[in-house]
Each structure stands twice: as C-alpha cells, then as structure tokens.
Amino acid sequence: KQVVLLPGDGIGKEVMESAKLVLNTVATEYGHRFAFHEHAIGGDAIDRYGNPLPDDTLKACQQAEAVLLGSVGGKKWDNLPANKRPEKGLLGIRKQLGLFANLRPIKSFPALEHVSPLKQEVISGSDILIIRELTGGLYFGQPSERRENGQAAVDTLYYQRYEIERIVDKAFQSARKRRKHLTSVDKANVLESSRLWREVVEEKRQQYPDVTVDHLLVDAAAMKLVTSPDQFDVMVTENLFGDILSDEASVLTGSLGMLPSASVRSDGVGLYEPVHGSAPDIAGRGMANPIGMILSAAMMLRHSFNMEEEAAEIESAVNDTLNEGYHTADLNREGGKLVGTAEMTEAVIENIT
C-alpha cells in the first residue's frame, strides 16, 4: 500500500512519527506492507520551496492510495499574501484530489467525559459523525474578488446538483452503518443554494427508506450541538457550515487532541489528518497528543484499505490505553499517568500486540 506522509508544521512532525510506528505494528501483526513516501506541505514547504503545495508533493498525492497529513500553519506564515499561505496547500490538495467528503467523528470517551466543558449529563453518550462537503460552496465559488476600486468585495456560494447529490449519498450510506438517523443542515429560509440542498435531500431519502431524516437550520444546529449533542447521529452540510459546526462540535468532548478526520472521494482515495492544529506553542517538546493522528491512521485503514479489523484494533487499543489512565497534558485530567507523545504511542502499541 502506497501512503504519502505530509508531516507539515509544528507538532505535525511529531505525531506523524507516532502514526508510522502504529502502522508498522499493524503491518507486522497482520502481514501487510505499507510503503511511506514523505513530502513537504504548508509552512514547511514555503520555507523549503517557496510554495505551500509543491508540484512534487501534489504529484505524489495524486499517485497515492492514501495520504496522511500532520498539520499546517503557524504565526510565522500568517502575514504572507493569501495565495502563499500554508492553508492554500491544504485547500489545493482537497480540490485537486477531488476529496469532496470530510468525515468528522466526535465521540465522547468514557474515560474522558469529565474533561468536557459540558456537564456530564449533557455530553454523556454523544456519538456524532459530521459529514462536511469539502470542495464546493464559498471556498471555491467565482467570482471572489474586490469590486468598485477595492471598496467592495464579493464571494460566491455556488453548488451544482451533482455535488450535493454525491455528498448526500455518502451521508445516507454512512447513516445506514450507524444509528440510521440523518440531520441535514442548511439555511433554506434565506439561501437559494440551501433550498436546492434541501430538495436533493428530499429526493434522495426515497432511496434510503430505512434512514430517518430531519432538516435543521444552521443557527438552530449551532444551538442544539451544545444543548443536546446526544440527539445527533449523522449530520450533513455544505462546506462553510461544516467548517463552523464541526469545529464547534470538536470541543464538546474536551479532547480535541483525540479527534481524527478523513477527506475522501468515491473510489476510496483519501487524506487523513487529526483535527487539532499545528500548536506552535508546544511544538518540539515531545508533549503533543498523538491520538488524533493515530485514529486518523485507523480511519485510513478502514476507508482507503478496507481493513476494518485492523482499524477496530487500533481504536480499541486507544480505548484501553485511556482506561489504563494514560493521558497527555492537553487533556486536563487529574490523576492517571501523565505522559508525552512517545510514551503514549508506546502504550497504544503495547495494547495492539
């Protein structure tokens, strides 16, 4: 299996090491072979090649079966012009590879429920999968430019029906494998694109009669995520709403550092990355939480390589490790065993073998 590794910036490099170690363990245990090809992206690529997404990196990703990404960005590159910034590398890869479906599972770990900013009775039992459309909408719509001598600016929210259909299909299929409930989020009382979105959902639901569906306005969804996160199963929404809601949801459990994500297309090719950022403040100190990256590697095994058993093995090893009391400094947990990146990775590997 050909896997491109893009460690990127800050703690990205450190947690990528953890993913490699875990994948090598799985390879040994199950008799697989993963070939890793490392390339530059983001600020690191700007420093080395003057480009957040070098051609060489893009080409490698286009040939890979899966891409693992650490994290990109940092203050150092914040003042560069928009098209030279680390994030451009990320947006470019998503678009160029056609990775239209961003999967963001948010699940409260029993061992960590008390670190949530929410009361335990509110967060307990929550298990949400947010599916965000990733290659359309305001992120890519044209025109996006200055007008009237720079005294005005315009961005464009544009969706074609087929773009909505494929993400809605993905969402229904995902709901089928879970608790069979889908919440579609839009702003149909204001936006024409949302009304098209809602029409597509209404049409598609005929094909998935076993899945229950409701529509929620994005403002109401932002409220309900806080007041009753346990009421959601799968949520599907357009690019920008998904950006906001999935980040809001990612802090509900109090363990952002634990969360993985996948950005996939229909043939199984995907890019996998932890939800957390590059955390320049703790970079290089060996204290980053590697679990988000390790669980992203598990998602890769499941979605790109169809290795369900291996993925589940990693996930249960992580669970066991948390239950043994291991935690990194970000988890704000009292008692237990406070460890760094390397020991945490070691502990997970112990639980795999």
Place this chain on the structure above:
Amino acid sequence: KQVVLLPGDGIGKEVMESAKLVLNTVATEYGHRFAFHEHAIGGDAIDRYGNPLPDDTLKACQQAEAVLLGSVGGKKWDNLPANKRPEKGLLGIRKQLGLFANLRPIKSFPALEHVSPLKQEVISGSDILIIRELTGGLYFGQPSERRENGQAAVDTLYYQRYEIERIVDKAFQSARKRRKHLTSVDKANVLESSRLWREVVEEKRQQYPDVTVDHLLVDAAAMKLVTSPDQFDVMVTENLFGDILSDEASVLTGSLGMLPSASVRSDGVGLYEPVHGSAPDIAGRGMANPIGMILSAAMMLRHSFNMEEEAAEIESAVNDTLNEGYHTADLNREGGKLVGTAEMTEAVIENIT
C-alpha cells in the same frame, strides 16, 4: 414616544402583553408617555392579509421611534414559498428600516448559572455582547438564484466598505462602554470579503487606541465560545457568521428565554425582540418566559430613548425577581417559585415600584 408593537406569532402575543405592562409602570414612575400602535407581522399577517409584511405595518414602522417585536414563524407556514414566509417579514423590516446593527448581549445570571449546559466554572462570569451586521452579506447579495436549468444554485456574499465601517464603528463604541476589548470574527484565510473586513478593522483601530482588538477565524470562534466564553467582551462579525455564533452563544447560559436583542441604526431608531422563537408548542398556555421581551423593552429605553436610568431599573428588577426564586418552566430550575407569564411579569413590576 411612538412605539409600534408587532406581537407576531405563538408566544409573541403573550410576552408582548408583559412588555406593555412593564413599560406602563415605568411611564407612571418616571412621568413618560408611550403611545403604542399595534400591527400585524409574520404568520399572523399572512393569515389576515396574505402578506408577512403588510404595507400598513411597514409604514407604521417607518414612522415609529422604536418597534417592539414578539416573535414570528411556526410550522403552519413552513411550506409556503420562500417569499411568502413569516421570516420574510422580519428580513424586510430590517432592510427597509436600515437596521444594520444587531446587538445580542449574553450574560450569565448568578441565580441561573446552574441551568447552563456548561460546567459552572466554564460559564461563570461570562458577559458577551455580540454585534452582528444585519443588512448585508449572503442575506441580501445578488444574484441569489437557480442556474443551469435549476441544476445549480448561487448566492452572493457582498459587502461594501461603508457597510463594514459603520458596524465596526458601532462595535468599537460599544467596547468603549464595556471592558474595552473587541474580537473581530471573519474567515480571512478563505474569503475576500473577510479580508476587506479585516482591513477595515485594522484601519479603524487607530481611532480607538483604548480598545484592544483581536481577530479570530469563525471556526475558532465557534470553539472558543464553548471552551472559554468568559474570554470575550464585544464580538463583531458579518451577518451569517453573526446569525450562527449569536445563536450558539445564546444557549450557553441555559436561559435562552431571558435574552433580549436590539437591531438599530445610527439615529437611534431600533427594533427590539427577544431571542427566543414563537414556541408554538407552549403558545396560548400562559407559561412563556416574558423576561427576554421585558429586557428587550429595557434595551429600547436605553438605545432609542436614551433612558439609561429607566433601563437599568428594569434590569435590576429582573435580577431581584430571579434572586427571589421566581422562574418559568423553561428554566429547568429546581426549588424556587415556578410561575407563569402573568405572575412573572407581576413580580418584576413589584420590583420596579
């Protein structure tokens, strides 16, 4: 003082009665005269006149010094075409009256901190003012239409510099009267309109050197509202981001029914309404929480009529009433005195006189 009352739908009618009683009490105590003119809006206006914003209503609002609105909407009208729906009345009034600044104060009441979905140590001491731009952006940008034979849809996010300047000025001025910190929220790493927004904030801050400023991306803001709501003072943002973030923020204290809002323009004319919706499920049962509406009336006294003392009197009466243990059913509070709309209003009035 000429005040137009738009009770609207559901519990809107009931809480409007409370506002009238409280304002009449203030009038007697302080020797003012308020002339109330009642008009139809929303679903109620659709039923009676076939139009969510009848000309007669619009004209009355255009002549008023202030407008008090109950709430609009309900399942009954959900399947009407977009331009005939209750919300159109609300959007129409905002735009026609040029009410560009939506002020949403969110403050945790000590007597109610335990009803928050957040842990007490997270929510305690929070006191945020969200200022949302209300007449621009995706809500009103053109084109907003179907394309390619209905197989695609487009909406337009458009801002002119002067629209950003006036809302940013309002935000700096508001911050000056509070704790002198402003957080400007945008998505400048993706949107051209956000880059213009950020430029304007950077320019304007020169005129307000006593106010500290930071910029936050909308996805990060959605996270930080949950993890550290007490870190915000004034937040300013464009229309749709403001819609989402202010609703997210409104549930943090657990007492949505308590929250007021104001939509104002530069000359002091404004529209005041509670944050809660029309709550059809409890409408007509005399159990709605009138405090959001009563505090909206207080905002009217402050912002449209410059009656700071009278506004503060209402606010402290509400505080006293809560401290006496009065609460309505929505507050999920144990012990104390569970009351309906009328008794709650009576208790607040007792504390004014």
